[in-house]
Amino acid sequence: MDGIVxxxxxxxxxxxxxxxxxxxxxxxxRAPAGPLRWRPPLRPEPWSGVRDAVEPGPxxxxxxxxxxxxxxxxxxxxxxxxxxxxxxxxxxxxxPVLVWVHGGGFAxxxxxxxxxxxxxxxxxxxxxxxNVNYRLGALGFLAHRALAPDGGVAANWALLDQVFALRxxxxxxxxxGGDPSKVTVFGESAGAMCVSTLLAAPSARGLFAGAxxxxxxxxxxxxxxxxxxxxxxxxxxxxxxxxxxxLEKVPADDLxxxxxxxxxxxxxxxxxxxxxxxxxxxxxxxxxxxEAIARGAASGVATIVGTNRDEITFFTLSDPSAKEMDLAGxxxxxxxxxxxxxxxxxxxxxxxxLTARGEPARPLDIWTAAGSDAVFRWPSLRLAAALRMxxxxxxxxxxxxxSPAFGGALGATHALEIPFVFGTYAARGVxxxxxxxxxxxxxxxxxxxxxxxxxxxxxxxxxxxxxxxxPLVGGWPPWDADxxxxxxxxxxxxxxxxxxxxxxGVWEAAFPLPGAGEPG
Numbered sequence: 077m078d079g080i081v082x083x084x085x086x087x088x089x090x091x092x093x094x095x096x097x098x099x100x101x102x103x104x105x106r107a108p109a110g111p112l113r114w115r116p117p118l119r120p121e122p123w124s125g126v127r128d129a130v131e132p133g134p135x136x137x138x139x140x141x142x143x144x145x146x147x148x149x150x151x152x153x154x155x156x157x158x159x160x161x162x163x164x165x166x167x168x169x170x171x172p173v174l175v176w177v178h179g180g181g182f183a184x185x186x187x188x189x190x191x192x193x194x195x196x197x198x199x200x201x202x203x204x205x206x207n208v209n210y211r212l213g214a215l216g217f218l219a220h221r222a223l224a225p226d227g228g229v230a231a232n233w234a235l236l237d238q239v240f241a242l243r244x245x246x247x248x249x250x251x252x253g254g255d256p257s258k259v260t261v262f263g264e265s266a267g268a269m270c271v272s273t274l275l276a277a278p279s280a281r282g283l284f285a286g287a288x289x290x291x292x293x294x295x296x297x298x299x300x301x302x303x304x305x306x307x308x309x310x311x312x313x314x315x316x317x318x319x320x321x322x323l324e325k326v327p328a329d330d331l332x333x334x335x336x337x338x339x340x341x342x343x344x345x346x347x348x349x350x351x352x353x354x355x356x357x358x359x360x361x362x363x364x365x366x367e368a369i370a371r372g373a374a375s376g377v378a379t380i381v382g383t384n385r386d387e388i389t390f391f392t393l394s395d396p397s398a399k400e401m402d403l404a405g406x407x408x409x410x411x412x413x414x415x416x417x418x419x420x421x422x423x424x425x426x427x428x429x430l431t432a433r434g435e436p437a438r439p440l441d442i443w444t445a446a447g448s449d450a451v452f453r454w455p456s457l458r459l460a461a462a463l464r465m466x467x468x469x470x471x472x473x474x475x476x477x478x479s480p481a482f483g484g485a486l487g488a489t490h491a492l493e494i495p496f497v498f499g500t501y502a503a504r505g506v507x508x509x510x511x512x513x514x515x516x517x518x519x520x521x522x523x524x525x526x527x528x529x530x531x532x533x534x535x536x537x538x539x540x541x542x543x544x545x546x547p548l549v550g551g552w553p554p555w556d557a558d559x560x561x562x563x564x565x566x567x568x569x570x571x572x573x574x575x576x577x578x579x580x581g582v583w584e585a586a587f588p589l590p591g592a593g594e595p596g
Contacts, residue, residue: 101133107155132188133158145505162194170255179265196499201536204254217352219302260286268292276368293455294365378542382473386487480512
């Protein structure tokens with residue numbers, strides 16, 4: 077086997093290592109630069125000869141002081157629409173396909189990170205793994221009617237990239253040993269928010285049979301809010317108004333700097349801190365994802381939805397004000413984050429629930445639990461409920477394994493499940509976050525490997541059968557709004573009904589589950 081495969085644009089040559097073939101940095105679309113900025117993606121320019129696909133390719137323009145982990149790619153370019161593939165063999169086998177959409181707050185990250193390398197999943201699970209780069213920051217999420225003077229698409233460039241990549245997978249993955257009818261798209265944080273939004277996008281319909289949403293309920297701007305953000309953005313660039321001609325000429329580095337400056341401003345009450353994000357634009361995303369999914373937009377797509385117990389510690393670990401927060405500060409923080417729910421009621425409910433479980437209930441502990449639930453868990457359960465109205469193959473997890481790093485201050489933090497899913501927990505720069513000071517402790521490593529093996533098996537089995545039950549986790553029943561059966565990924569995975577549920581009532585009163593009590 078020579079590892080040469082024909083794709084849209086020409087021929088690519090991969091390399092084999094340890095019984096896995098990798099094809100890195102394969103273009104799936106043309107460089108969206110100059111007049112192609114803020115336009116839907118186009119087929120890649122053809123190349124002559126055979127292109128070596130052995131490097132991940134440039135990352136999308138973004139603010140970066142260096143790689144997140146040793147070995148991550150650092151070169152930036154608007155010519156970033158590449159994907160990478162790991163496969164047991166580029167043959168005629170019809171293997172399940174897992175397509176990864178990376179996170180990074182809609183403004184940073186790369187599919188080429190060592191954290192996301194698909195080699196282990198491909199080798200152990202006999203699957204094909206595809207990691208997708210897409211436009212980030214203003215180039216991926218700026219939205220304004222002035223960007224479409226002809227009345228066409230004016231938003232969601234990153235989502236259009238992801239749909240284009242999924243179409244590429246549909247058309248090409250068979251040559252890499254994959255089955256285009258068994259594609260599961262999965263992502264985390266902003267990547268999962270994109271995935272959960274794609275569940276509601278008509279253009280993505282039929283491109284994937286399964287989805288895994290890791291800490292990423294669908295947050296979208298309204299067109300009006302998106303235009304306000306765009307106008308604030310061009311103000312940072314020194315422009316009086318949004319004009320396509322002017323924006324096409326701005327260096328990418330200046331676009332990144334302007335977005336960084338815009339991001340320093342405090343978000344509006346009840347909003348995410350990311351000023352640019354997907355938009356319910358009436359075209360790519362016809363209405364809010366919750367509304368569309370509750371009406372059946374994602375019927376026929378089996379989905380796993382999950383969050384981590386202590387998501388918010390990822391953001392508060394380096395925040396001195398959070399550590400020093402008193403009760404008044406806690407109530408102020410909650411009132412700002414979720415203004416529609418009485419902050420005192422939230423504090424009381426979480427204090428009582430934490431105390432009843434014998435857990436610490438200091439202001440920071442309450443904020444960790446309440447903030448994690450308000451921003452991630454409850455919206456994710458609402459997504460699961462909307463999915464369940466039309467698709468019984470809806471599964472929910474809660475990742476509850478606590479990192480020993482920083483004296484245990486991270487707990488089961490945001491993104492901690494990723495190295496367990498990919499089996500990359502021992503990679504340089506990743507191991508300290510997962511194992512802390514116990515990196516040389518065999519018992520600690522064995523515990524991490526056991527949990528990682530369980531999660532890898534469930535993700536792979538789900539991609540193959542749309543059911544994540546395995547011998548390692550046992551039966552994983554579908555979720556429903558009454559029992560709320562949840563796979564809890566702690567040191568020993570187990571199914572629990574409504575885990576850590578008493579405090580969630582404070583959110584349910586304000587944001588009810590769609591379809592609660594109705595048959596799935």
